Amino acid sequence: MTRMPYYPGCTLKTKAQNYDLSTRAVFRELGVDLVELPRWNCCGAVFSLVTDDLLRQVAPITNLIRVQELQGTDSVDDPRLVVPCAMCFNVLKRANARMKDNPEDLKKINDFLYLESQPYRGEVQIIHTLELLKEISAKRIKEQVKFPLLGLKVSPYYGCNLLRPKDVAIDNPENPSILEGITEALGAKVVFNNRRLRCCGSYQTVSEKGLVADLVYDIIKGAARAGADLIITACPLCSFNLDWRQKEAMEAHSDHKLIPVIYYTELMALALGIGNGFGGEHFVDPQPLLQKFLEKEKGGI
Amino acid sequence: MTQDLIPIYIYSRKYYVPEGSTIITALEYLGFKLKKGVGCKEGFCGACASLYRLKGDYKLKGGLGCQTVVQPEMQIVQIPFVPAPKAIYKIEELQPDSEIFVRYYPELYRCLSCNTCTKICPQELQVMDFVQAAVRGDFEQVANLSFDCIMCGLCSARCPAEITQFNVAMLARRIYGKYLMKKSTFLEQRLKEIESGKYEEGYRELMSLSQEELKNRYFQREIDFQIT
Numbered sequence: 001m002t003r004m005p006y007y008p009g010c011t012l013k014t015k016a017q018n019y020d021l022s023t024r025a026v027f028r029e030l031g032v033d034l035v036e037l038p039r040w041n042c043c044g045a046v047f048s049l050v051t052d053d054l055l056r057q058v059a060p061i062t063n064l065i066r067v068q069e070l071q072g073t074d075s076v077d078d079p080r081l082v083v084p085c086a087m088c089f090n091v092l093k094r095a096n097a098r099m100k101d102n103p104e105d106l107k108k109i110n111d112f113l114y115l116e117s118q119p120y121r122g123e124v125q126i127i128h129t130l131e132l133l134k135e136i137s138a139k140r141i142k143e144q145v146k147f148p149l150l151g152l153k154v155s156p157y158y159g160c161n162l163l164r165p166k167d168v169a170i171d172n173p174e175n176p177s178i179l180e181g182i183t184e185a186l187g188a189k190v191v192f193n194n195r196r197l198r199c200c201g202s203y204q205t206v207s208e209k210g211l212v213a214d215l216v217y218d219i220i221k222g223a224a225r226a227g228a229d230l231i232i233t234a235c236p237l238c239s240f241n242l243d244w245r246q247k248e249a250m251e252a253h254s255d256h257k258l259i260p261v262i263y264y265t266e267l268m269a270l271a272l273g274i275g276n277g278f279g280g281e282h283f284v285d286p287q288p289l290l291q292k293f294l295e296k297e298k299g300g301i
Numbered sequence: 302m303t304q305d306l307i308p309i310y311i312y313s314r315k316y317y318v319p320e321g322s323t324i325i326t327a328l329e330y331l332g333f334k335l336k337k338g339v340g341c342k343e344g345f346c347g348a349c350a351s352l353y354r355l356k357g358d359y360k361l362k363g364g365l366g367c368q369t370v371v372q373p374e375m376q377i378v379q380i381p382f383v384p385a386p387k388a389i390y391k392i393e394e395l396q397p398d399s400e401i402f403v404r405y406y407p408e409l410y411r412c413l414s415c416n417t418c419t420k421i422c423p424q425e426l427q428v429m430d431f432v433q434a435a436v437r438g439d440f441e442q443v444a445n446l447s448f449d450c451i452m453c454g455l456c457s458a459r460c461p462a463e464i465t466q467f468n469v470a471m472l473a474r475r476i477y478g479k480y481l482m483k484k485s486t487f488l489e490q491r492l493k494e495i496e497s498g499k500y501e502e503g504y505r506e507l508m509s510l511s512q513e514e515l516k517n518r519y520f521q522r523e524i525d526f527q528i529t
Binding site: 010013014039040041042044055056058059062112113115 | 399412413414415416419420427429430433436437438439461
C-alpha cells in the first residue's frame with residue numbers, strides 16, 4: 001500500500017459522500033491508501049480572480065501547510081496531495097501556482113498565518129485522482145476488473161474545472177481522453193458526446209435553474225444522440241446539475257431523454273467488484289441500469 | 302508594603318495602576334463603575350472580554366479582563382457585548398443535518414479560513430477548525446472543539462466574514478447532545494437501584510457509626526476507582 005495525503009473537501013463530506021467513499025474504496029483496491037489531511041478546511045470554493053485580495057488565497061494555502069505537516073510525519077509514502085473534487089483541485093492548484101509565481105504574495109500570506117506551525121514553502125504537488133489513475137495505468141486497472149461492463153455505453157463528461165485554465169489541466173484541454181481510457185479499461189463502450197467539455201452551468205444552478213436546465217438539456221441530448229446509457233463525471237457540481245436539472249429539462253422539453261449520472265469511481269467500483277452501495281441521492285436513479293448489469297455479469301440474465 | 306505603579310491606557314487615557322493587577326482589578330482600583338463587562342472574576346463566565354495591544358507589538362490581542370495581567374504601556378478596551386444574530390428554533394423539530402446551518406446561520410459559508418477567530422480566542426480554542434467542521438456538518442467535531450467556549454464574542458467581533466462562531470457552536474453542541482451523542486444509562490441505573498432499596502442497609506449502618514469509626518471508614522475508602 002502506498003499512503004498518500006488526501007483532501008476530500010466539504011462537498012464530499014456532505015452531498016457527495018458517494019464520491020468520497022467510492023474513491024477511497026477504488027484506490028485501496030489499486031494499492032493506494034488515501035490518508036485524509038488532518039484539520040483541513042474549505043479549499044476556498046471558487047478560485048478568486050481578484051488580484052489584490054490575498055485573503056481569499058489563505059484558505060487553499062492553509063491546506064497546503066497541512067500537507068507539509070503530514071509530510072513531516074511517517075504517515076505518507078508519496079508526498080503528493082490527491083484531490084478528487086474537480087472544484088477543490090482547480091482552486092488548490094491555481095492558488096499553489098500563484099504562490100510559486102509570486103513569492104511576495106506567499107510572503108504576505110505566511111506573515112499573516114503566524115499561528116501555523118510552519119510557513120508554506122510553495123513546494124506541495126497536487127494531483128487529481130484521474131491523473132493518479134492514469135499513472136497506475138489502464139493496464140493495471142484492466143487486470144483487476146472482475147465484472148467487465150461489456151455492452152454498457154458510457155459517456156464521459158468533463159466540464160471546466162479539470163481542464164481550464166490549461167496550466168492546471170489534467171489532460172489536453174481541447175481533446176481529453178483520461179476518462180475514456182478508464183471507461184475502456186473497465187470493458188465498457190465509450191460513446192462520444194461532442195458537448196462533453198461544455199459548462200454545466202455551475203453555481204448558476206442556485207439562482208438560475210432554468211438557464212442551467214437549458215445547458216443540461218443540450219449536454220444530455222448530445223449523450224443521448226451518441227446512444228449513452230450512462231454519464232460519468234469527476235465533479236460534484238457537474239454531477240448535481242447534470243442529474244437534478246434533468247427535472248426542469250424534462251418539464252420544458254417533451255423529447256428529453258433521462259440518462260443517469262454517476263461518478264467514474266462508482267463505475268470503477270462496480271467493475272472491480274467492490275460494490276454498488278455508496279449511496280448518493282439521484283433524480284435519475286442509476287440503480288436499475290447498474291443492477292441489470294451486475295446480474296448479467298453474475299450470470300443472472 | 303508599597304506596590305510599584307505602572308502606566309496603562311484605558312480608552313486611550315493614561316492611568317497608573319499597581320503592578321500585577323488584572324484588567325478588572327486595575328479598573329476597580331481606578332474607580333470605574335463596572336455595570337457591564339465583569340462577571341465571575343474567575344475566568345469562566347466570559348463577560349469581561351477585552352482587547353489590548355502591548356507596547357512594541359502590532360498584534361491586537363484578546364483576553365478576559367479578570368485573567369489578563371496588565372503590562373506597562375498596555376492599551377486596553379473592554380468589549381462587554383458583541384451584537385450577534387441568534388437563531389430561534391425548537392430543538393425537537395431539528396434534524397442532525399448540515400442543512401441546519403444553511404437555514405439558521407448561512408453566513409457560516411462565508412468563512413475565508415483566515416484563522417483570525419483562532420488568533421483572538423482567549424480560551425485558545427481552534428475556532429476556525431470548528432467553524433470548518435460545521436461547514437461540513439461534522440457536529441461531533443464542532444462539539445468537541447468548542448466545548449470550552451465561554452461565548453465572550455471576540456471571535457465574532459473580529460471575523461471578516463461576520464460569522465457568529467459561538468452561536469453556531471452552541472447550536473451544534475445542542476444537536477450533538479440531543480441526537481448524536483451516546484446516551485449514558487448510569488443515572489437511570491443508579492436511580493433504579495436507590496428506589497429498589499439497595500443502599501438502605503448501608504445507610505443505616507453508616508448512621509449508626511461513631512464519629513471515630515466514620516473517620517476511619519473515610520480514610521480507608523476506595524479512592525482510586527475508575528469511571529467507566
